[in-house]
Amino acid sequence: MIRTAALALALLASPAFAGKKKSEDAAPPAPPAPPAAPAAPAAEAAPAGAPTPADIYEYRHQAFEALGKHMKASSLMAKGRAPARQADMVAHAQAMQGLSTYLLDMFPAGTGPDVVAETEALAEVWTDWTGFQARAQDFATESQALVTTAQGGDVAAFGAQLGKVGATCGACHDSYRKGD
Amino acid sequence: MWALLGLGLALAGDLPPGDPARGALLEGLAGCQACHTSEGGAPLAGGYRIETPHGDFYSPNITLDPTTGLGDWTERDFVRAMRRGRAEGQHLYPAFPYGSYTAMTDQDLADLWAWMRSVPPTPQSSRPHELERFRWRGALAFWKLLELDRGPRRPLDDAQLDRGRYLVDAVGHCGECHTPRNGLGGLRDRLAMAGTDDPPEPAPDIRPATLGWSARDWEDFLADGMTPEGDVVGGEMGRVIRQGTARLSAADRAAIARWMREGVE
Numbered sequence: 001m002i003r004t005a006a007l008a009l010a011l012l013a014s015p016a017f018a019g020k021k022k023s024e025d026a027a028p029p030a031p032p033a034p035p036a037a038p039a040a041p042a043a044e045a046a047p048a049g050a051p052t053p054a055d056i057y058e059y060r061h062q063a064f065e066a067l068g069k070h071m072k073a074s075s076l077m078a079k080g081r082a083p084a085r086q087a088d089m090v091a092h093a094q095a096m097q098g099l100s101t102y103l104l105d106m107f108p109a110g111t112g113p114d115v116v117a118e119t120e121a122l123a124e125v126w127t128d129w130t131g132f133q134a135r136a137q138d139f140a141t142e143s144q145a146l147v148t149t150a151q152g153g154d155v156a157a158f159g160a161q162l163g164k165v166g167a168t169c170g171a172c173h174d175s176y177r178k179g180d
Numbered sequence: 181m182w183a184l185l186g187l188g189l190a191l192a193g194d195l196p197p198g199d200p201a202r203g204a205l206l207e208g209l210a211g212c213q214a215c216h217t218s219e220g221g222a223p224l225a226g227g228y229r230i231e232t233p234h235g236d237f238y239s240p241n242i243t244l245d246p247t248t249g250l251g252d253w254t255e256r257d258f259v260r261a262m263r264r265g266r267a268e269g270q271h272l273y274p275a276f277p278y279g280s281y282t283a284m285t286d287q288d289l290a291d292l293w294a295w296m297r298s299v300p301p302t303p304q305s306s307r308p309h310e311l312e313r314f315r316w317r318g319a320l321a322f323w324k325l326l327e328l329d330r331g332p333r334r335p336l337d338d339a340q341l342d343r344g345r346y347l348v349d350a351v352g353h354c355g356e357c358h359t360p361r362n363g364l365g366g367l368r369d370r371l372a373m374a375g376t377d378d379p380p381e382p383a384p385d386i387r388p389a390t391l392g393w394s395a396r397d398w399e400d401f402l403a404d405g406m407t408p409e410g411d412v413v414g415g416e417m418g419r420v421i422r423q424g425t426a427r428l429s430a431a432d433r434a435a436i437a438r439w440m441r442e443g444v445e
Contacts, residue, residue: 069409070410
């Protein structure tokens, strides 16, 4: 009896600490849809076959890894651990801003966790496409501002703006990427 | 093992004078305001929902509002809640992570209490917890007996390692999210920081052998939330960085880094 009580009781300690709020998910009236799954191309147009969902995931994964490397390289400049030449800051910023222009296209319907086991993207990307779009737009806005700041050549301003870009990454990971 | 150092003194309620500004820094890492403030709500006025498989907890109002908050709480009441998980004669649920906070020093508790008193009182009633099970608080006594080691720990000889362990285990309560639990809900010391899949937010394995991070990798991460791969953490961890570790001194971040590399197995 005592043992059961203690055991049962103690279980309640388990995940309580990592607690977070339930999000209020009101369905938007007519949410825009994610890009359609890639259509099967005409046989002669695709000698190597159309990209499979796994291919699309692999590409997406590599593109985000590249984005991370640009972030990290930029942060080394901002911290004074790499020479902060204006042209280099601009190059990194443009690479990140460039990715923001096709980010949403890398998430066509049918490439979620139900289909591609490896993906860290949560199903919410597709079920809450409007919200995901908004996060992507934040990233596009801040990375565009990063290009402008980089062109100005001031490394302190570049570092500050880089922090804002990073915050948009974190905000999106918060809701649309697996925690581990 | 935990030692009962300082317990006699602090349970008697005689804390040294506290500094609210230092308390505000500590609370950022300890997450008090984050957990005791509802979205868009007044600071510390409670009502934040903590989802668990056993039901939803709602954090109480811990402003000094006389009717809905802590009102006439004394320093002694505060110490009793933080070190022993007791308030107004009742046992507190460990959804309030006092199992970690119990090891905070008298000085840090004094600073936290000074900070709490500097926050304006807000009248706002919290909601009762909506628990599917475990509604009887008396049973928490068993949990405490088995899992709660009260009071500050015996200091380590190496001052930097001691500081790192303190910031990680007592204030930062990193293990409350990153360490798997045993059948009694206690942290599994031998799997410290091994990660968990527990809902609502899984936390990764951050042991040194898994991460392979250098001291500088750690110090950078604690300052800006960016991993060596350029990944930026979000969610609860983003909050821990922004409000907690990013605001600490570089020396404190170095101490955490060293403990995470050398103190954790």
